[in-house]
Amino acid sequence: METPSQSTLALLGVAALSIALYSNTQRKKRDQLPPSLPQQFFLGNMKDFPSKGEMWVEHRDIAQKLDSDWVNFNMMGNNMLVLNSYQAANELLDKRGAVYSGRPRLVMLNELIGWDWNLSLMDAEKPHFVSYRRVLSQQFQPSAVAESYHPLIRPEVVVMLKNILDRPEDFRQLIKHMTSSLILMIVYGHRTSPNEDRFVKIMEDARDDSIVASEKYSFVDFFPFLKHLPEWLPGAGFKKLKFAREARSVSTAARREPYLTVKERLVAGTAKSCMMTTLLDDDxxxxxxxxxxxxxxxxxxxxxxxxxxxxxxxxxxxxxxxxKNPEVQRRAQKELDSVTGGTRLPEYADRPNLPYIESILKESLRWLPVAPLGVPHRVFKDDTYRDKLIPKNTTVFANIWAMMYDPEVYASPKLFMPERFIANAGKGAEPDPKRAVFGFGRRVCPGMHLADATMWLSVAMVLATFDILAPTDGSVERPVEVTSTFTAAPPEFKCVFKPRSEAAMKLVRMEV
Ligand code: HEM
Known part of the structure; x- marks a missing residue:
């Protein structure tokens, strides 16, 4: 057998030393960062990062396995930090909001499709971010919601009740119709047509594209160079760029068309007073x-x-x-009847006298938070917390679902128990989920007061007028499923809306 030459041995020695030095540096770097799972060479934790199905549950499980409420994932050099407790999210995203309010770079959505005008996706380092937030905070502050939007919410909710009476099997579609009509009325003074509505169509098309972009093409965010591949290139390059080009024109339409229509209506003298006309008038x-x-x-x-x-x-x-909880309905209806006497429909002025209705609203938001992992934030500069380094540009997820299912905070979290929010002699109320379900810090949902007002009136009105019953085919027993995107929704399910009384239905018809 040939013996290796001295130069080969030297080369091997240098290679072994370099690997040892590299591993040592990586280990030191890793020790500085928040807890993480063991990492693979080059890939880091790419394979461990839950990104499909009920990923919020898997994230919570990883945190439990590591016995840590925060977990760092090395995604081929990019750090992703998942905060699984309210305490960690509050300390970092709320209290250090100035450093934690960015959004990660979104190559497909922002750079290729051109959604960078959309506040939800906009990085806070963009020069005009503060102006956008200021406008929306003013338009949706509690006093504006009460004065300008309460009068618009009620008619939409009453129409929804009337429609549910006529077509109970379509209740889900009718709820969505109510929320979309309301937003289009508030923002553009636009009354949606019952058939195919142009505004709804372009907004829904844009929304569908954004879902496809994040589900199918998010790999471009990891490999930004892909955005430069020419469209004629066979394979993924072609498909992705063709999709982006078409989605860009849809996104532009969603941004411009409603605006131009309102301007035309202003000229014609047919525009209704709305957020857009208020802003246009505001010198x-x-x-x-x-x-x-x-x-x-x-x-x-x-x-x-x-x-x-x-x-x-x-x-x-x-x-x-x-x-699933008929006894909760009965208790809520008893409370409602004690306040309205069953002779009128509930109104906002009743809200302070309906603590159980308030608790049902909170418990529904907690039981299945619609954005279980929130919307990711980005860190502007290196930061230290609990003696660990959070490097600049780390993407931070708040695992809102894990916060809502923390048994230390919410007793028996799987159970739907509105009474957990009502203090009694024995124990105080459990924390209001709204402190987390609407997000954190400088990115907290600007529409939260509108959402709260819309949901409260809907909950009170539905319970005042209908009994929600299980269908005879027992389909309610199916377990709750969630969508595979970043939002969670209950599965398709059937139910029966039985009018509580003819008198209640008369009250609905009188208001339509
Ligand atoms: C139950 C209803 C709603 C829930 C649970 C909800 C939740 C959220 C969450 C979790 C975020 C991300 C916050 C963060 O980054 O930390 C957000 C952002 C946002 N929400 Fe809502 N939201 C709701 C309804 C609304 C409504 C009705 C509007 C307006 C009409 C609205 C407008 C926005 C906007 C513009 C942003 C982006 C803010 C930014 O990036 O700075 N939301 N929402």
Whole structure:
């Protein structure tokens, strides 16, 4: 056998030393970071990061396995940090909001499709971010919601009740119709047509594209160079770029068309007073150097996508929970009747006197949070917490679902128990889930007061007028499923809406 030459031995020695040094540096780096699973060479934790199905449950399980409420994932050099407790999310995303309010780079959605005008996806380092947030915070502050939007919510909810009476089997579609009509009325003063509505169509098309982009093409975010592949290239390059080009024109339509229509209606004298006309009339609007019309167009067009499904899915969850918990319905109806006498429908002024209805709303939001992993934040600069390093550009997920199912915070979390939010002699109320389900810090949901008002009135009105019953075919026994995207929804389920009384239905018909 030939013996290796001295130079070969030297080369092997250098290689072994380099590998040892590299591993040592990597280990030291890893020790500085929050707890993580063991990592593979080059891939890091790519294979461990749950990204399909009920990924929030898997994330919670990994945290439990590591006995840590925060877990770092090395995704081929990019850090992803998952916060599984309210305490960690509050410390970092709320209290250090100035550092944790970015959004990760979204190559497909923002750079290829051109959704970068959309506040939900916009990085907070973008120069006009603050102006966008300011406009929406003003438009949706509690006093504006009460004064301007309460009068619009009620008619939409009453129409929904009337429609459910006529077509109970379509209840889910009718809930969604209510939330979409409401947002389009608030934002554009647009009354949706019962048949195919142009505004709804373009907004839904844009929403569908954004789902396809995040589910099918998110790999482009990991390998940004792919965006430069020419469209004629056979294979994925072609498909992805063709999709992006078509989706870009849909996104542009969703942004511009409703705006232009409202402007035409203003000229024709047929525009209804709405958020857009208010903004167009507002001479004191602070634009921070941005084109005024662009600012108004961008702020308003972000709202359909952010507000319609979130609110309607949360209301469908409420219906499912009522179906599974008839005794909760009975207690709620007793409370409602004691306040309205059963002779009128509930109104916002009744809210302080209906603590159990309030608790049902909170428990529905907790039981199946619609955005279980929130919307990811990005860290602007290196930060330290619990003596660990959170490097600049780390993507941070708040596992809202894990927070809602933390048995240390919510007793028997799988059970639907509205009474957990009512303090009694023996124990205090459990924390309001709204502190987490609407997100955190400088990115907290600006539409939360509108969502809260819409849901509260819907819950109170539905319970005042209907008994929600299980269908005879027993389909309610199916387990809850969730969608595989970043949002969770209850599965398709059937139920029976039985009018509580003829008098209640008369009250509904009188208001339509
Ligand atoms: C039950 C209903 C809703 C829930 C649970 C919900 C939840 C959320 C969550 C978790 C976020 C991400 C916050 C973060 O990044 O930390 C968010 C963002 C947002 N929501 Fe909502 N939302 C709801 C309804 C609405 C409504 C009705 C509107 C407006 C009409 C709205 C507008 C927005 C906007 C514009 C953003 C992006 C804010 C930003 O990125 O700075 N949402 N929402």
């Amino acid at each position: 004191s609007l602070k634009t921070s150097g941005l084109d005024r019309e662009e600012l108004i167009m961008d702020c308003t067009s972000a709202l359909y996508g952010a507000g319609v499904d979130t609110t309607s899915v949360s209301l469908s969850t409420f219906v499912l929970c009522m179906l």
